[in-house]
Amino acid sequence: xxxxxxxxxxxxxxxxxxxxxxxxxxxxxxxxxxxxxxxxxxxxxxxxxxxxxxxxxxxxxxxxxxxxxxxxxxxxxxxxxxxxxxxxxxxxxxxxxxxxxxxxxxxxxxxxxxxxxxxxxxxxxxxxxxxxxxxxxxxxxxxxxxxxxxxxxxxxxxxxxxxxxxxxxxxxxxxxxxxxxxxxxxxxxxxxxxxxxxxxxxxxxxxxxxxxxxxxxxxxxxxxxxxxxxxxxxxxxxxxxxxxxxxxxxxxxxxxxxxxxxxxxxxxxxxxxxxxxxxxxxxxxxxxxxxxxxxxxxxxxxxxxxxxxxxxxxxxxxxxxxxxxx
Numbered sequence: 001x002x003x004x005x006x007x008x009x010x011x012x013x014x015x016x017x018x019x020x021x022x023x024x025x026x027x028x029x030x031x032x033x034x035x036x037x038x039x040x041x042x043x044x045x046x047x048x049x050x051x052x053x054x055x056x057x058x059x060x061x062x063x064x065x066x067x068x069x070x071x072x073x074x075x076x077x078x079x080x081x082x083x084x085x086x087x088x089x090x091x092x093x094x095x096x097x098x099x100x101x102x103x104x105x106x107x108x109x110x111x112x113x114x115x116x117x118x119x120x121x122x123x124x125x126x127x128x129x130x131x132x133x134x135x136x137x138x139x140x141x142x143x144x145x146x147x148x149x150x151x152x153x154x155x156x157x158x159x160x161x162x163x164x165x166x167x168x169x170x171x172x173x174x175x176x177x178x179x180x181x182x183x184x185x186x187x188x189x190x191x192x193x194x195x196x197x198x199x200x201x202x203x204x205x206x207x208x209x210x211x212x213x214x215x216x217x218x219x220x221x222x223x224x225x226x227x228x229x230x231x232x233x234x235x236x237x238x239x240x241x242x243x244x245x246x247x248x249x250x251x252x253x254x255x256x257x258x259x260x261x262x263x264x265x266x267x268x269x270x271x272x273x274x275x276x277x278x279x280x281x282x283x284x285x286x287x288x289x290x291x292x293x294x295x296x297x298x299x300x301x302x303x304x305x306x307x308x309x310x311x312x313x314x315x316x317x318x319x320x321x322x323x324x325x326x
Contacts (some may be wrong), residue, residue: 136279136312139267140245145295145309147270154279155266157286157314158247164287165218165318170256172210172217175225179248180240186210186252189226197224202231208238214281217252218260218315222281222288225252229294229305238293242267242309250289250313253321262289262313269295269307280310287315 132149139145172186189198189209200209208227215221228236250262270276280290289312296307 136266136268138246139242139264139311141243142245145242145267145269147268147274148276148279150274150276152276152279154282154284154288154312155246157265157316158263159314159316161286161315162318164220164315165254165258165260167216167219167254167256170216170218170254170258172223172225172252172254174253175208176251176253177244177248180243182208182237182240184208184227184237186225188212197226199226200228202228205231205234205236215287216254217262217289218254218258218287218318220285220287221283222290223252224280224290224292226292229309236293238291238309241291241293241311242269242295244291244311249316250291250311252289257321259319259321260287260289260315261317261319263316265312265314267309267311269309271296271307272305275308276310289313289315 132147133152134149135152136148136155137143137146138155171188174183174185176183184207187200187204187207187209189200189211190213192198197211198209200207205228208225210217211224211226215223217223217225227238227241229239229241230236244264244267246264246266248264250264252260252262254260280292291311291313293309294305294307295309296305298305
């Protein structure tokens, strides 16, 4: 019997008779325990022309006559057959209802020595809430952009960041992103009537804006720059922002003549209903930059996109701007 199977059930019916001719092995007559069906007979219902052994007439005062013997024959066979059938049914039920062993339920047991040498189960990758990745992805067109888990930290810097710039009185002037062909002046943005961060007006699709209530790019902390992906049927300044990936360069020139170069650490696409404010606006020990635009699906009823594209970058170098770029 193989592992995981029920014990073999008895065959239907009595099966082939044993060599001694009896339906029950080891018994020579139709009724167990007796050499003949009735006392005085040499064998069970066999060997003679009459219903009883010997073939001759029954002596007076003895067993019933031949006609009476036939009357006993049918009930005897019925009783014997009934007892045999009941025995076989009971045997089948016992075999079927017997509890399975562990080997039958779970397959062959693993030897203890082999079990001790089994490698530990492979743990799934940390996915955070609702299956979200535990960290911000690298970005790029090779893989779809996804949102990191709400508790995920900003991505780690690609390079060792330099000391933040002194930024007293400085403001950002321009932003350049060679990878996606962006070269834009920076307008100043504040907070709108709904107490949300402003975005550039749709009449200035090709201009990005710096959130003035945050750090200046190059100053310690997360500087924030926003721009449109499109509007009025035209492409915006950040229409290709989702193409950026870890390692790409961003440069911001400032009013004090300094140029802050940032290196992209990661990119994610998040629902506006679950915007990661702490990850975007939370203070950092280095000078960091956040670029934000719209993404996802355009809601035709509201006229707004469902998601945001967020680029995370860290200061990687500083320098001086040329006089013409001030």
